[in-house]
Amino acid sequence: MSRESMLDHVVDVIAADGMAGLSIRTVAARAGVAIGTVQHWFPTKQAMLLAAMDRTARIAEQASAARLSLADPADRVRAVAELLVPADPSSPVSRVWIAFAAHAVADAEVRARYEQLWARTHAGVVGLLASAAPSAAASALDDAAGELLALADGLTIAVLDEPGRMPPARAAALIRRRVDAFLAELGG
Template identity: 30%
Template sequence: MTATKGAKRQAELLDAAERVLTTRGNANAALRDFAAEAGVRIGHLQHYFPTRADLIRAVLDRALRRSLERLSAVIGMDPDGDGNRTLTRADTERLLEVLLAEQDDPGCVRLFMEIWAIAASDEQIAAVLREFYGKYVGHVAELVACAQPQLPESRRTALAETVMSLIEGASVVRSDIGVGRSAEGHCEIVRTALALIHGA
């Protein structure tokens, strides 16, 4: 099998995993459930993703990569970081709008809710989730560094964690499960995040 076919097959398997997590709400899904959704034998799935943790890691890595690509497209920034760039408030506002739009996507919210539910009873998945959020914090901290290069790394990280908490919390509060989205609330989230990233 060529590398292209292998990559295509992996993408199909990840698509199937996302469907199981977002449409069935099955926090107890096992590899056999993901394999059945993809229409393959469990051994075929395990060729690419030996454990459920490996599969969830790949789903999260792909979600993060997609988000970074959307963000980089907005301001022309390298998705792998561009620490020497100056980030303007206008750049940051555009980035925040992209992030909040992701949080408004019911499929995206459901995917993360289901992975959180799995992580609550599976330490391997919890470790994968911590790894994912560690990467996410690192990317946001790089943006803070572009806006406030004088800050020490520990402060940039703390601000990144706070911005992430604000954005991630928005996904629940603004969802159909929460109170819903309001224009005033949206503006306040953006204003608060801008103040954190750029300094009041």
């Protein structure tokens, strides 16, 4: 079994059972392989976790690539913002991302990786907002990106944990409305 296919099982375990369910034994059972096979690719739980974080970031970046090709800068901001909230309460990428966020509180290495990934995301959103509102002040763009990402985090948790109260369509509508407000405020 390849490292990438083993990593698929790691992500599946985290998405289904959170960080508490992640262990070399659990991944081996899910993959139908011996524990030693998992340890060949990931000698520790921490190695699995960090690889899963990187995998999730790559999946999110690939998903945003198509949205970045939209001609209108405001449409690019809207499309990427909608991508930041899950379209389905069972979204593995969203479930894993939120599990990482929670785990980062207690794990310095995970926190450092999470901060690094989040800083890239923040910089990307600032860039999108700047392209849609080129005359906006840098501090206003930075604040808008921070607020937008915080809203996306909150909506993601609500969609994953309370889909009856916050169905994905409602979350998408809320983030679209806030993006439109930001663009109006920023002069875009």
